[in-house]
Amino acid sequence: MRKLMVKLSLVVAILLGSIGLAGTAVHADSGNPYTPGDGRWNPLTGDRIAVYCNSTYIDVLGVDNDSVGFRLAMYQASDLTAAQTKAQTQTVPGFGTLTLVSDGAGSYHVAWTGGSFGATGSDAFVKYFTCGL
Numbered sequence: 626m627r628k629l630m631v632k633l634s635l636v637v638a639i640l641l642g643s644i645g646l647a648g649t650a651v652h653a654d655s656g657n658p659y660t661p662g663d664g665r666w667n668p669l670t671g672d673r674i675a676v677y678c679n680s681t682y683i684d685v686l687g688v689d690n691d692s693v694g695f696r697l698a699m700y701q702a703s704d705l706t707a708a709q710t711k712a713q714t715q716t717v718p719g720f721g722t723l724t725l726v727s728d729g730a731g732s733y734h735v736a737w738t739g740g741s742f743g744a745t746g747s748d749a750f751v752k753y754f755t756c757g758l
Contacts, residue, residue: 673737687737690742719740720739734751
């Protein structure tokens with residue numbers, strides 16, 4: 626009888642542990658839209674890049690592991706309105722490389738690679754935008 630109680634207790638402990646894990650919040654990127662109310666372009670949960678479109682410049686912020694933003698780059702809007710396909714790459718000391726690509730038709734994307742946050746240049750580390758320039 627004692628062995629049965631030990632086995633039953635073990636099964637209950639495993640089941641309770643499984644339920645606890647299922648309810649634990651995780652910080653994985655689900656990529657769902659949300660509204661932070663701060664004017665960024667197309668915000669998604671888990672973004673590691675935030676783009677702000679202003680009348681004269683585009684502000685690109687990185688987002689650290691604690692969801693705190695910091696400036697990676699600022700681009701003049703006049704540099705982005707040229708009707709040609711081009712890419713601009715710049716090194717951001719301590720944070721890796723930022724590449725801004727224009728398709729020549731008013732659509733852009735910015736990709737962040739390398740640096741102390743392990744940016745991959747894809748998924749949460751890339752942002753597509755138009756800004757109506």
